Amino acid sequence: MLTRSIGEISMTVLTSNTIEIRSGDDVVRVRQEVRSRAVESGFSLVDQTKIVTAASEIARNTLDYGEGGTLLIERLEEVGRRGVRLTFEDQGPGISDIERALTDGYTSGGGLGLGLGGAKRLANEFHIQSQPGKGTRVTIIRWK
Template sequence: MSNIDVDAVVLPVRSDEDVVRLRQSVREQMIAAGFSLIDQTKMITAASELARNTLRYGGGGEAHMQKLLNGARKGVGLTFIDHGPGIPDIPRALTDGYTTGGGMGLGLSGAKRLADEFELESAPGQGTTVRICKWKPY
């Protein structure tokens, strides 16, 4: 994602209440940027899944929310960062149904489908960073 980040906001992801606040902040940012209700819902859902993963599997962390500019394109980006145990097998973790925590195993793969861009970096023992963005159609 080679974009210009404008007005980055850092949001804590340390409790269920933080996840609720993050969802609301993403909604407000998407509305302010003029996204459709469908795109708002996609980004809010992806953000919620990734925030819950940050909390549940990464022991908490933070989310960076940015307005993005890439030429004439405008978007909203989110970066989730934790310092948890990391993901040892990223391709497997992105497979529908794979879980290490008893859930449905759709969080990462679902977030990837809902976002226009998705990047995941992780190393065992060093944590995980996930970046997503949604671009406003012209």
């Protein structure tokens, strides 16, 4: 068990595992894994569906625009609440204009452009770091 201090709140990571995102099959596996972790954390059906959907959106971005990468799934515990944290990392081309990437309707692929912005709305916490040419890291947390 690992205890980290972020700011003043101490957060415990109960379990963690990593999934490779290299193909469409992996995106399906991401959904199943995230679902299991959310169930273990006692999420309601609606909360499970929200985080699985958010995971599906970002995993597809990692695959399509980030040339594949990894997902770290962690189950968190904090005073009085439980959550799931997902960290997606890729070494792809990166995003030059993050603001724009988060805008609904913006897409560099062929999608509806709801991926990142939609995932942000489905999560309680959302962080994105990206460096052109180096890659992108997206972290989301959903609390129970």
